[in-house]
Amino acid sequence: MKIQFLGHNAWSVTASGYKILIDPFLSQNPAASCGPEDVEADFILVSHGHGDHFGDTLEIAKRTGAAVLAIAEIAGYVNQHGVSNTLAMNLGGSAELPCGRVQMVPALHSSTLPDGTPGGNPAGFLLTLKEGKTLYFACDTALFGDMAILGKRGIDFAMLPIGDLFTMGPDDALEAVKLLKPRCAIPCHFSTWPPIAQDPEAWKLRVESETDTAVRILTPGEMLETD
Numbered sequence: 001m002k003i004q005f006l007g008h009n010a011w012s013v014t015a016s017g018y019k020i021l022i023d024p025f026l027s028q029n030p031a032a033s034c035g036p037e038d039v040e041a042d043f044i045l046v047s048h049g050h051g052d053h054f055g056d057t058l059e060i061a062k063r064t065g066a067a068v069l070a071i072a073e074i075a076g077y078v079n080q081h082g083v084s085n086t087l088a089m090n091l092g093g094s095a096e097l098p099c100g101r102v103q104m105v106p107a108l109h110s111s112t113l114p115d116g117t118p119g120g121n122p123a124g125f126l127l128t129l130k131e132g133k134t135l136y137f138a139c140d141t142a143l144f145g146d147m148a149i150l151g152k153r154g155i156d157f158a159m160l161p162i163g164d165l166f167t168m169g170p171d172d173a174l175e176a177v178k179l180l181k182p183r184c185a186i187p188c189h190f191s192t193w194p195p196i197a198q199d200p201e202a203w204k205l206r207v208e209s210e211t212d213t214a215v216r217i218l219t220p221g222e223m224l225e226t227d
Contacts, residue, residue, distance in 0.1 A: 001131045003157060006039070007031035007220035008192045009053060009139060011159065015129045016099035018042045021066070022125065022137050025055030031192045033221030041066035043097060046074050047139035048111035049119025052192075058083060069095065069102060073120030077113050091121055100129035105150060107141035109167070126150065133157065133226060136180065140189065143172035147179040156226075158182035158213075161189030162203055163196030170203045177213050184214045186224075 002014040007029050011022040021041040026032045029052070036056035044066045047053050054074070061068050061083045068078050068086045075088035087095055094103035103126040111119030127135040136150060136158045158180050161167035167189055168176060177185050185207060190198040204215035216224060 001129060001133055002223050002225050003135070003186075003218075004223040005186070005188065005218035005220060006033055009047075009137075009159075009161065009189045010055065011137065011188075012039060012041075013127065013129075013135065015127075015131055015133075018097070018099040020045060020097075020099070020102075020127070021060065023047050023053040023055060023139065024057055024060055025052045027056050027059075028052075029055070029192065031220050036060050037063070040064055043102075044068045045102065045125050045137075046070040046078075047107065047124060047137070048109060048122035049074055049077070049113040050111065050140070051114060053140065054114060054119075061085065069104075071104070071111075071120035071123055073118060074111075074113065077115075077117070077119075089123075091123060100127060100131075102127050105136075106144070106146065107139050108144050109140040109142070126153065126155075128153075131226075135159070136182065138168075138176070140167050143168050143176055145179070147176055151180040151182070155180055155182040156184065157224075158185045159188050160185055162187045162198050162200065163190035163192075164198065165195050167196075170198060170206070173203065174206055174210065177207050177211050181211075182213055184216055186216050186218055 004012040072088040075086040109122035
């Protein structure tokens with residue numbers, strides 16, 4: 001299994017020979033390690049409608065034929081813009097993929113589509129892969145107590161925003177680690193632009209001194225491989 005950080009909150013996960021993209025904001029992303037023409041995908045998970053997450057979903061889906069998994073309102077928007085291969089989901093729902101199971105889980109945020117229409121509920125994703133790993137993509141969210149329930153699933157890797165202003169900041173992201181108890185936490189959604197600048201090394205020190213969770217900081221384009 002491979003987890004590649006593409007910048008901001010864009011990710012690529014390779015599992016069982018399939019590629020999953022999460023929130024592929026690339027062409028307008030100053031922190032992106034690649035462009036939308038450079039990535040492949042079998043599935044695209046979209047957490048919410050904001051441009052820095054919906055990003056290049058349409059272009060990539062049309063080029064690759066990837067299935068777009070998203071809240072019903074976003075799936076409908078994608079259908080209306082020339083992509084028929086979609087799976088509409090909602091919070092708490094799950095779907096079986098060839099490489100494992102994806103569940104749409106709550107996120108505390110907002111969601112508006114590129115045309116200004118409501119984008120339904122924002123979400124995070126819990127991936128339970130056939131390789132035996134569980135990945136939690138918190139996406140854009142505030143801290144919430146039910147993260148403790150998600151933590152009972154036994155999370156191997158938690159991708160958590162630390163940028164503040166629009167999402168959890170370092171303090172609340174540390175509290176999220178304490179609730180989730182992942183084996184490894186990976187910070188994201190920080191320093192893409194000056195208003196969300198943060199020091200990930202300082203956050204790593206705090207997390208590793210106050211919890212049993214290891215922190216791995218990935219630079220855009222960097223890949224983490226696990227057995």
